[in-house]
């Protein structure tokens with residue numbers, strides 16, 4: 001207490017300090033609904049919330065294992081065969097271009113270097129055929145078999161490709177891509 005402060009003033013001063021301190025601590029747990037979350041201090045939020053969340057997550061979630069080359073391959077073939085199954089019977093010039101570009105890009109950035117390099121060779125020997133849905137799915141089946149053979153796997157019977165990779169199960173064929181009405185483009 002300062003020497004010239006009377007006891008009432010000192011009491012009020014003390015009450016104000018306690019109230020300020022209480023407000024600043026409680027606001028960490030009960031932020032004002034009007035206060036945008038971006039304005040709240042990140043360090044305040046993280047200090048209080050993150051330790052609790054991360055310890056809970058470590059109990060509930062298994063540690064993420066890195067994807068294997070095989071899992072990546074299966075996921076990629078699923079995407080590619082599904083693209084082929086959904087591909088229009090009469091694709092536009094743009095759609096034909098897109099498929100060729102997609103394969104070329106895959107052969108450059110597929111996240112397994114040996115697979116990408118091998119796929120580049122496969123594409124060179126088997127240029128993309130994307131004139132129609134049937135053509136693309138047969139071509140893809142063939143190149144998948146080239147990869148299968150190189151890995152010592154069984155060859156897939158390509159006459160069964162539409163049974164294995166049918167069109168997507170979408171209500172009212174809402175997932176179908178539009179093509180052209182003629183073979184012109």
Ligand SMILES: Cc1cc2nc3c(=O)[nH]c(=O)nc-3n(C[C@H](O)[C@H](O)[C@H](O)COP(=O)(O)OP(=O)(O)OC[C@H]3O[C@@H](n4cnc5c(N)ncnc54)[C@H](O)[C@@H]3O)c2cc1C
Pocket residue numbers: 069070071072073074075076077078081106110114115116118119140141142143144145147148151153155156161164
């Ligand atoms: C572009 C590309 C290049 C790859 N290159 C390599 C490589 O160089 N080295 C390597 O180790 N791995 C490579 N892989 C991965 C490899 O092809 C397999 O995906 C992986 O070994 C898992 O094989 P899997 O037996 O589970 O079936 P996958 O070959 O992944 O096939 C998945 C499913 O597709 C069906 N299927 C199989 N063959 C055909 C076909 N011809 N047509 C239609 N459907 C078919 C079957 O039902 C099969 O279960 C590559 C993958 C891709 C996408």
